[in-house]
Ligand SMILES: O=P(O)(O)OC[C@H]1O[C@H](OP(=O)(O)OP(=O)(O)O)[C@H](O)[C@@H]1O
């Protein structure tokens with residue numbers, strides 16, 4: 001199904017007696033849409049960087065890491081050599097730690113060559129307020145000094161609260177701030193890849 005022809009799908013769980021009915025969720029990207037978007041983004045990154053040399057692809061946990069690995073795999077197939085890929089935990093650099101003190105730190109895994117003088121591509125599933133990416137930039141600066149930092153996201157849903165933008169976007173998705181975008185990836189969630197939107201005023 002094309003993302004632009006999103007069809008409403010009912011949420012499967014029935015509400016508890018007396019509870020408000022759950023909002024319907026709509027599928028906006030299917031597995032094949034996601035696969036095509038990631039291939040395009042991988043090609044864009046290689047084109048922009050004039051190849052894979054000096055690239056380090058770092059995913060923001062949790063689903064950003066899965067997406068980073070998929071992007072690096074496509075780049076490797078195009079370039080014929082591995083592109084270093086890893087993970088960057090941003091938890092301790094978040095600006096909402098006092099509001100949500102229960103967040104547990106995730107895994108940081110920087111490839112052997114480090115990030116100094118490299119072009120680091122940060123990868124996340126959703127870009128919304130921009131606060132996670134701001135925290136990622138802070139986390140990166142503890143680890144070294146890249147030559148440049150780029151941002152690739154599967155979905156940009158707008159509503160930025162900081163002056164941050166993505167260099168590579170799988171899908172720009174206009175949303176209302178009361179909606180929630182959910183990304184599900186087979187190798188993380190055990191269900192078919194999909195992006196859905198729930199909530200808001202839309203049917
Ligand atoms: O631009 P922002 O407003 O920061 O929102 C985007 C972030 O929100 C989600 O992470 P979340 O904190 O929900 O955790 P998750 O990765 O475990 O789903 C998503 O994975 C992004 O990392």
Ligand SMILES: O=c1cc[nH]c(=O)[nH]1
Nearest residue numbers: 126128179180181182
């Ligand atoms: O809708 C949203 C907002 C932030 N993070 C998400 O994963 N989805």
